[in-house]
Amino acid sequence: MAALINVPSKARRGDTIEIRTLTSHIMETGFRHTADGTLVPRDIITSFTCRYNGTEIFRADLFPAIAANPYLSFFTVAKESGKLEFEWIGDNGYSSTASASITVE
Amino acid sequence: MIFGRAIAATILLVVAPALLAGEIPPDARRSGYSFMGPDTRAMQDDDTSNPGMLFVLDGEALWAKKTGNLDKACADCHGDATTSMKGVAARYPAFDKALARPVTLDQRINLCRTNHQQAAALPYESRDLLALSAFIAHQSRGVAITAGDDPELKPFVAQGRDLFMQREGQLNLACTSCHDDNFDKRLAGAPITQGQPTGYPLYRLEWQTLGSIERRLRSCMTGVRAQAYDYGSPELVALELFLMSRARGMPMEAPAVRP
Amino acid sequence: MPTTRRQFLSLAGSVTVAGTIPIVTLRPLEATPAMLNPAIRNVVGEAQIRTGKVKLDIPPLVENGNTVPMTVSVASPMTANDYVKSIHIFNEKNPQPNIGNFYLGPSSGRAQVSTRIRLADTQKVVAIARLSDDTFWQVAADIVVTLAACTEEMN
Numbered sequence: 001m002a003a004l005i006n007v008p009s010k011a012r013r014g015d016t017i018e019i020r021t022l023t024s025h026i027m028e029t030g031f032r033h034t035a036d037g038t039l040v041p042r043d044i045i046t047s048f049t050c051r052y053n054g055t056e057i058f059r060a061d062l063f064p065a066i067a068a069n070p071y072l073s074f075f076t077v078a079k080e081s082g083k084l085e086f087e088w089i090g091d092n093g094y095s096s097t098a099s100a101s102i103t104v105e
Numbered sequence: 106m107i108f109g110r111a112i113a114a115t116i117l118l119v120v121a122p123a124l125l126a127g128e129i130p131p132d133a134r135r136s137g138y139s140f141m142g143p144d145t146r147a148m149q150d151d152d153t154s155n156p157g158m159l160f161v162l163d164g165e166a167l168w169a170k171k172t173g174n175l176d177k178a179c180a181d182c183h184g185d186a187t188t189s190m191k192g193v194a195a196r197y198p199a200f201d202k203a204l205a206r207p208v209t210l211d212q213r214i215n216l217c218r219t220n221h222q223q224a225a226a227l228p229y230e231s232r233d234l235l236a237l238s239a240f241i242a243h244q245s246r247g248v249a250i251t252a253g254d255d256p257e258l259k260p261f262v263a264q265g266r267d268l269f270m271q272r273e274g275q276l277n278l279a280c281t282s283c284h285d286d287n288f289d290k291r292l293a294g295a296p297i298t299q300g301q302p303t304g305y306p307l308y309r310l311e312w313q314t315l316g317s318i319e320r321r322l323r324s325c326m327t328g329v330r331a332q333a334y335d336y337g338s339p340e341l342v343a344l345e346l347f348l349m350s351r352a353r354g355m356p357m358e359a360p361a362v363r364p
Numbered sequence: 365m366p367t368t369r370r371q372f373l374s375l376a377g378s379v380t381v382a383g384t385i386p387i388v389t390l391r392p393l394e395a396t397p398a399m400l401n402p403a404i405r406n407v408v409g410e411a412q413i414r415t416g417k418v419k420l421d422i423p424p425l426v427e428n429g430n431t432v433p434m435t436v437s438v439a440s441p442m443t444a445n446d447y448v449k450s451i452h453i454f455n456e457k458n459p460q461p462n463i464g465n466f467y468l469g470p471s472s473g474r475a476q477v478s479t480r481i482r483l484a485d486t487q488k489v490v491a492i493a494r495l496s497d498d499t500f501w502q503v504a505a506d507i508v509v510t511l512a513a514c515t516e517e518m519n
Binding site: 016017029031052055057058059060061062063064065066067068070071072073074075076077079 | 477478
């Protein structure tokens with residue numbers, strides 16, 4: 001499954017930078033029925049976390065009202081060069097990760 | 106009935122010129138993009154916020170993945186898609202000499218799989234088929250559409266045009282009734298577009314996934330309460346071919362985002 | 365702001381089940397406006413909720429309720445002593461009142477989050493921010509959702 005991460009490759013120390021993430025997931029609400037009346041079980045991402053050199057800088061709880069292929073944009077202050085790690089966790093043991101590096105001058 | 110035939114022939118002569126009444130002149134053609142609001146446009150404008158690009162990424166991986174009895178990947182024959190596939194989607198549906206009929210890009214992918222990879226054909230609208238067609242079509246972004254130029258396609262373009270002009274369904278509407286005669290007006294809350302097929306496969310907010318032009322045509326047919334043609338049917342292929350030839354010269358946008 | 369953005373594309377390792385399920389488009393039981401308040405109280409407890417500081421950007425007339433772009437921002441200096449701890453988004457008429465909870469901190473730099481949401485009907489969306497002094501601030505927006513003209517039956 002693919003993920004799209006948009007992080008500036010370079011930033012000045014102290015700059016506020018935007019981080020944008022998009023990941024593949026159907027986000028099945030658990031409120032829909034098939035033609036024969038069977039409830040389609042919920043299958044969503046329930047949690048997203050972003051860590052910056054190991055420290056959590058942003059976290060989200062997601063509900064069925066988040067659209068398929070969840071998109072999240074948020075901000076952080078560029079403090080030091082290093083790695084941003086992204087983790088999506090969801091129903092049925094779903095787990096997916098991605099990372100991006102940033103140079104801070 | 107000789108009299109009747111004479112009338113029919115006369116009408117044909119009047120109607121025969123290239124541009125039928127109600128058809129959109131070339132310089133008045135507009136992509137569905139121009140009918141969308143700023144938020145939906147923004148979603149298409151930035152690749153990292155366009156969910157269609159998730160499928161392109163998957164397609165890129167599939168392009169290089171060996172499959173089938175021959176254990177061959179698309180890349181083993183076609184090499185780097187950024188060069189070998191540039192402009193290809195803008196020419197599809199294209200005439201296949203062996204089959205003596207036009208085939209869509211989806212059908213070409215499956216012909217490649219069955220003939221050259223000895224792999225099972227991928228089902229219509231399956232994630233893998235959409236991913237491959239999105240990856241291939243993405244290589245033609247900005248390329249002008251030329252589908253339908255092949256003289257062998259002429260009768261099939263004509264068939265597609267007839268289907269486009271033909272009223273159908275319980276609402277007794279033809280494609281042309283909305284998309285030539287009433288674009289820019291609204292149907293319920295949504296703007297009616299010209300139905301230019303520049304962005305397929307595209308990410309539709311309604312679907313919350315990528316879909317082919319055939320899926321879109323089928324939902325239109327359901328909308329006018331007509332029996333939708335089957336995926337891959339000669340009618341849907343002819344309609345796609347006509348729509349592409351009608352958009353001749355317009356730039357490809359795949360994977361587009363639409364409401 | 366930095367000069368270049370790198371577009372980092374990755375195939376993330378993951379486990380999921382892909383498959384298409386034919387779906388009937390009947391809308392299930394709806395949340396009632398009465399469910400909104402308990403959901404909010406579940407987050408803020410008995411605290412007073414003031415109006416202000418929070419801004420909610422959603423197109424007032426959305427193109428499709430299945431994917432609605434939304435941005436929420438809070439007027440805050442985002443310093444070590446004065447920052448936004450969390451932002452909570454609720455809706456009135458989806459089957460469930462919660463949309464998302466977002467946890468920030470002083471290192472966020474800017475209290476702003478964007479996502480894409482589902483709105484089953486024309487309804488109110490409420491955003492509530494919890495600041496570092498544990499005060500709660502809110503804003504509400506009325507969103508008109510038009511249903512697509514040619515909705516797709518099972519294909």
